[in-house]
Amino acid sequence: MAQIKFILLLAVLAIVGTSTSSALRRSRRMRRNENGNSRPLIKNADRSVYARRNFALPDVVSDVYEVYVGPTDHRDNPAREAVAVISGKEPGVQGVISFIQVHPNEPVYVNGTISGLSPGKHGFHVHQKGVLTDGCTSTAGHFNPYMQPHGAPMDRFRHIGDLGNINAEPNGIARVMIYDSLISLSGVNSIVGRAVVVHSMEDDLGLGMHQDSKTTGNAGGRVGCGVIGLAS
Numbered sequence: 001m002a003q004i005k006f007i008l009l010l011a012v013l014a015i016v017g018t019s020t021s022s023a024l025r026r027s028r029r030m031r032r033n034e035n036g037n038s039r040p041l042i043k044n045a046d047r048s049v050y051a052r053r054n055f056a057l058p059d060v061v062s063d064v065y066e067v068y069v070g071p072t073d074h075r076d077n078p079a080r081e082a083v084a085v086i087s088g089k090e091p092g093v094q095g096v097i098s099f100i101q102v103h104p105n106e107p108v109y110v111n112g113t114i115s116g117l118s119p120g121k122h123g124f125h126v127h128q129k130g131v132l133t134d135g136c137t138s139t140a141g142h143f144n145p146y147m148q149p150h151g152a153p154m155d156r157f158r159h160i161g162d163l164g165n166i167n168a169e170p171n172g173i174a175r176v177m178i179y180d181s182l183i184s185l186s187g188v189n190s191i192v193g194r195a196v197v198v199h200s201m202e203d204d205l206g207l208g209m210h211q212d213s214k215t216t217g218n219a220g221g222r223v224g225c226g227v228i229g230l231a232s
Contacts (some may be wrong), residue, residue: 083099123203160189
């Protein structure tokens, strides 16, 4: 009986000790301002963990996980915005595309307009290099750090830079509105400093019979491009 009481006493002391320790830690994080209100002394003391998975390609690359540790309050981790100014070899191809990401674990919102295109669908991708010394040709291939096959934006296996197609109206203007969960404005999937490219033809999303289907979507030449740079 005495042994049981002793064990219970130890348990109570452990609980009290833990509570006291937690209270002391909280008290160290708080201070009183001139109005008597409390606020955290250590900024971002409470942090959450987020993970994003990039799926494996059998016999080529394993699953890759990106882990973010950040404040739960987005006000302490402001949104990032990037911009690409589009110009092209073809006369009249021009536009501005914005990329907005509220938090590293959230999708990137891509929006803007591009004019001077032929009516119809055009492949729209992020390419590896943000270099325009030889026009859009010098941007290299699609941004594909995990050596995946070309695919559609919603495919499990795809290039990070595969954003599908944009559609130009009869007046040659394409309005871009895309949410994508693989590209990012930070981390290993960051597209900042790379290039966004508009192609002359429709991207077949890797489903065609052409030899280029699994690499470029057989989307044809590059009619417009721009380097993606941080705006905030």
